[in-house]
Amino acid sequence: MDTQGEIVSQSPYQGPGITDVVVIDDEESICEGCRQTLETGGYRSEIARDGIQGLKLVEQSHPRVVLVDLKMQGMNGMEVLTKLSEFDPSIVSIVITGYGSIDSAVETMKIGASDFLTKPFTPEKLLESVNRGMELSQSAREKRVTEGTAQPLRVPEKAPLNKQNVLLNGLEVLGQYYSLGLKERQFFSELKYLESEAEHHAERLGRVEEKEKTVLDIVHDLRLVDNIIQGYGYKKNVLIQILMDIQAELNWLPSHTLKWVSMRLNIPYANIYSIVNFYNVFNLEPRGDHIIEICMGTACHVRGAAGLMERVSSLLGVQPGETDSEMLFTLKSVRCMGCCALAPVMKIDEQYNSNPKVSDLKKRFDNYMGKEESS
Amino acid sequence: MIKLNSPHDLEILRESIVSKRDPNRTCVTVCSGTGCLAYGSHDIFREFRLEIEKQRLGEEVDLRRTGCHGFCGRGPLIVIFPEKICYLGAQKEDVADIVSKTIVDKELVDRLLYKDFETGEQITRIDDIPFYKYQKRILLDNNALIDPEKIDDYIAIGGYSAIAKVLFEWNRDDLIKEIKEANLRGRGGGGFPMGVKWETTRNVPVDPKYVIVNADEGDPGAYMDRSLLEGNPHCVLEGLIIGAYAVGSQEGFIYVRDEYPLALENTKIAIETAREYGLLGENILGSGFDFEITIHRGAGAFVSGESSALMNAVEGRVGEPRPKYIHTSVKGLWDRPTCLNNVETWANVPFIVNKGADWFKSIGTENSKGTKIFSLVGKINNTGLVEVPMGTTLREIVYHIGGGIPNAKKFKAVQTGGPSGGVLPEDMLDIPVDFDALTEAGSMMGSGGMIVMDENTCMVDTARYYIEFLAHESCGKCIPCREGLRQMLRILNSITRGVGKEGDIELLEELGEMMQEASLCALGKTAPNPVLSTIRHFRDEYEAHINEARCPAGVCKELIIYHINPEDCLRCGLCEKNCPTNAISKDEDEVYVINQESCIKCGSCMSVCPEKANAIVVENAFRPPFANDLPKTDVAATTIYST
The missing domain is CATH 3.40.50.2300 (Response regulator)
Structure with a gap:
């Protein structure tokens, strides 16, 4: 993240409960x-x-x-x-x-x-x-x-995301806002919010921890959400489109973005969660760098999509819907991509493949892994 | 772009576009539907542009990217006008040849022409290829003529003239009367007459009213709506604008599946360009009629294609259906009167307006008028989109147009109507395909998926596949659907694993009838169809699974083993290279064998084994009768085989 180590106060955002x-x-x-x-x-x-x-x-x-x-x-x-x-x-x-x-x-x-x-x-x-x-x-x-009227604070170099660090960083960020005129009441409500976030992230997203996601990234995410919501003019009925846009940017839907949407649009969190759960498009877990989708439409099924899924799944060591431990591949099943002529069809990062051979797949996956290691 | 302020302006624009085009000029069209793009048609298009530039032919030759031609199984498709020479399966490397031979020297590139399966005869013109010859392409025909990103192409072939006609020559009553007279029935599955829907919506004294295009084509195996929206979005827009005028709506929505990025993109472009011309927005063509369209991206849920669920989704809520004691035509989106139809239905509207209800009625059967697009997929030689008059028999579609079953396999069944439909076995091949005949035969029209199955398709597995799909997609709101599907899936899973019990078939039938009676929406009411119709026509397959633990088609993986026949094996090693679990290795006699312990039965070896060898055989994993008494995990086929 390139925002790390920068001056925090350049990304002030509006906290919850603030009157505009x-x-x-x-x-x-x-x-x-x-x-x-x-x-x-x-x-x-x-x-x-x-x-x-x-x-x-x-x-x-x-x-x-x-x-x-x-x-x-x-x-x-x-x-x-x-x-x-x-x-x-x-x-x-x-x-x-x-x-x-x-x-x-x-x-x-x-x-x-x-x-x-x-x-x-x-x-x-x-x-x-x-x-x-x-x-x-x-x-x-x-x-x-x-101009230095408010003294900018610096956040330490990359720190892994555990509860302690999140809180520590959170305090610094909040201190920043405090110096910008945030009142005590809001300060504590912000703090409480960040605390629950920190807990959530540290527990649930062990993988993110490895990627050294800091509280700054969270702030960054929230700003992004704000921009998207603003782009749609704060309309409640475009909620699904807003969520899709957030996912397009972040690759998945972290819970803090959902909570933020809930606060900004004044929609109960439970409603947002039920929508995210209902539609297949949304991901509540982070996804790998490469998205591998296998079509499970009827035409593909008849021509052996289940076998293709078995092959890919055993090559990657990942079950459908899961991501590997290196965060490289996410394997997904899709109900019909509408390319029935190519059945069984598999999509790697927007590229369609008709019934790929295992030997080609092996080469390709090795290639991805090698590339990632060298970089 | 100039804003068109009257039908006269539109006519002048059309004339000026047409006058710049010479119908006898050579025009190379490259299909850019999703299917052909996946085969690399984008590179081919680029190569053509470079080659034409290189050979300095820019003055004499036009190059055009078009929508889906429909013959997706043989893509990428290239059609050269005015001769309509059709090249199939061309690659980037063939482009130079096509340009210098066909365009410059007027010779054919034989290797890219269509060859008849039986006679081996070469066919040059696209219209003579059997796949196209036996179709009646009304909606799909324009896909091949226009660049979907260019509104001028659509206007050149008479596009948007139906709007001009409706807005200035007809009143709303005439229009609704004409659509009712044409008896256009909804192409999305239900077959409800569109004219009646329009009239109901129009007559409700509540404003505002809405119109919606349902492009949430969730039926797996059907993609005609995708093709229409990708290839000719303006036709759908024109239909929608006409419908909006008829019912008195000023705001419309197009609900597009997120899995269809190209359709979304082309629709966006179409809406923008139409607005620039004044064919959309305020005061359309100077008539005083205002209409706006918003695109809404679907987020991947089958049940959201149901009308009331779709409206919930547009409102930004969970896309679950609601009881429809009051029709959505009366109380739909935000409880306002809403007229919803699917893509193909809307696309029919401009044609009916232009050519009249009598013309439309002259096509089709007594109660099903016009043409219908089917996606002919599965175990079929010519995979693609097929448009035929209602009433064409399944045999014509499968054998004349589809070219029969590949690899000389035996035909088993056609599945129509998607997860709500049923299977039609060989003795039903001669029924005419229309709304009523299909329902009578125990299946349904659905949105037009037609999946062909051969002797290697297991019908129990097919039923299990659909029930698994539906169990996942059921919203869970009503108990008959949620629990019924769960129980059905449990039973079907055990049957396909070879641990089915006597009485399971009867239990499935009983569950099915209950669900048909008691479910809340169409998803649940039709959900048992795949099971009931496979039981009706292929009961013997169910019995083989239950009584003998045998899968006659060799599909259900717990009941089969793969085996390499040493006599046929060419020792080429392809299977070894392509085994994902490294289960194949050479034994001391240099013969390849499959280690049953690590085989996951994915069929990879079978799909790569050279055709002349065909050394991989599927055998039934014999299971002694007492296996019923063993716990499930112990009846793995492999252990039995190795003893």
């Missing part, structure tokens, strides 16, 4: 409208009806973007903006204004607002502005790290 946006407005209809629109855009939002309450909320949940109404009872928008920039300059604030005059807009920009929305605004307009704000906040956080 806080909306501060004294008009209930505006608040509710914003909340719904933001939800469809995949953002978690919280609502405050006046400035004081709003700032409290910001302090508690540390959002990335804050929407502020300029004209409110009690503490007005200008004051809120000033306090906000004092509290954390990386929070991006967007002003909602009913006046829409250039003057007040310029004034708010001076004290740190990055954008303003004129009432009435469309849901599209709102999302556009918030999307931009999220990006801004991201780069602001990264900037803080590179």
Whole structure:
């Protein structure tokens, strides 16, 4: 993994339970409208009806973007903006204004607002502005790290994945987030999550341990998941496609990615697990570098697919559905690839072979093994 | 690309494409279906391009990659237009020869031509090859003419004119009437009339409505839907758009199996290019009709091909069926009216619109109209996709088109309808193939898989194969299906291992009837068919397994041993090289023998033994009657043989 040993803080991600946006407005209809629109855009939002309450909320949940109404009872928008920039300059604030005059807009920009929305605004307009704000906040956080405002931590050189190391690394990563403004409550929920992950990996995935998967890789995986989910616009009904995309990238579905999907899309983990279990495509175990598929369609069966499976299985010393100890080959049976003319057909890494001879297979497998050893 | 705003624009575009093409110009087409690609047709295509460039023929010769031609058993296929010269099984090395001989000198390359199995006569034109001669190719014909990635090719042969006709000349009622009149029945298995489905969906006063193409071709051994989507995706899109217009839907889905990457890719390209032309999206051809299509990748589950299960999967849930007290046409995807049909059914629609219901009705039998594509596979000489009018007899398909059974073996049965279907023995070869006749014969049409079996296919093993498949694919929601299949598999496993008991056959029959009655969905209701129909026609094979522990076809590996006949053995050593467990070695007399202890009976030696020698024999592992009393593990055939 090339991310190892790099500065951790360059891959900050959003932890679970973090509020993305806080909306501060004294008009209930505006608040509710914003909340719904933001939800469809995949953002978690919280609502405050006046400035004081709003700032409290910001302090508690540390959002990335804050929407502020300029004209409110009690503490007005200008004051809120000033306090906000004092509290954390990386929070991006967007002003909602009913006046829409250039003057007040310029004034708010001076004290740190990055954008303003004129009432009435469309849901599209709102999302556009918030999307931009999220990006801004991201780069602001990264900037803080590179400028040294937040002290970057280094994770030790490659460390094998056992519970202790995962926790150790996890603590460092979390320390990083802590320095970036994560609050104590979230810190502990993150920690708890990583702890369960560490246990899970150390116990269940002995093989991964050999490959020296570190907690950084896990963080990397989670970011990947986030990107994929974002690409589909946080829609729940594309869950299967999301899972397929994750698998296409990682070659299998590690449990931490599934849990992450569950959190991000707000779908119960049990539902996700049942889907992954139901469809043949998904793998809950890591797969080898070479995927060997043997078609078990009827045409292939009639022409001796079972024998072919026996041969390959005994050559590799691997049962169908399993991966060898070197993580080189995964043997799979597939129900009809639709190439019945080639029956019995076997696919090695996307390449179709019609009834391959054992002598050819031996050469080929030896070749793969030799190559892997020399590299 | 220009956006087409009226049927007139489409016509002008077509004319301009056609005017640039000379029908008498030499055009080399290389089949690029998955079958031919696996044989290396991609390299052949590249070689042609280089060779044509090298010989400076670019001005006179067109080169085209096309969809699947259907004769997959003899790929890669090359057809040279306008003469329609057909070369089979060509390799990269043959390309230079084809270019200089056939294209430049107008001579034939004899070694690549089709040779008749019996007479040895060479056939030049593709249409004269028996495999094609006895077919009536309506849907599949265009596969060979167009490059599936190029929408212009489809438009050149009249593509998308049916949409123009429907949107501007017909109203919705006319359209539904025409499809009902044509009596187009669903090609996915059930055979439900498409027109009736359309009408139901249309009449439900709920919006939005959805249309779906079911391309989750889960039936093992059938691949016509794959071929259509790969080779001519626009035809399916056109059908779907017409259907959407008829029922009043603005959103459609294509559910494609993940095992079909090329079909997925070509469909994606087709949707993009159609959208660029304004044949999809907002205001199609300036008619005011909007329609969008989304592709949904399936994730590999047989039961997800069932309509209600498929809709669950599109919604992002587990693809399990639900009870259909209310039809999916009324309450389908997200509980909205949804019209779902399979690929082949949708592909028929543009043809019916263009040529009329009367033309469609003139093909086929009384209650089954039009043509049907079958995938003729298994122990057959000409493996491939076969399109014939409904009502063609099995004998015509197997012997005239398929060229009979290879290696002079004896025909045993044809299996149709996939895991829900049944077997048809030799005395049923003369039944006309249509929806009703097949059901009457105890099988079913299914999606069109036709697996030919010869004397070396064990029918008990075949039944066991299907039940194993179904037991794995059953969603487990209802008990008759889940437990019924599990018990059936247990019994069939013991029979094929030679430890079946008297009464097992009757028990299987009883279980089967219960499942037919009580299962929730079509998967469970039809699941016992492979068992019941093999029992009906091949009861003697079951009895041989149970009473004599003998597999007459020599397949069930617990009941057979492989043996090398020293008299026939050529001492070539091929079997030794190809034995995965090194069970074959020379004895002191230089004769190869199989060590029964380490033999896993995979049949590798048999498949490599040279034809002229044929020295590997399968023998029944004799088992004395008292073996019934021994524990299972001790009745291994090898121990008995070595004594």
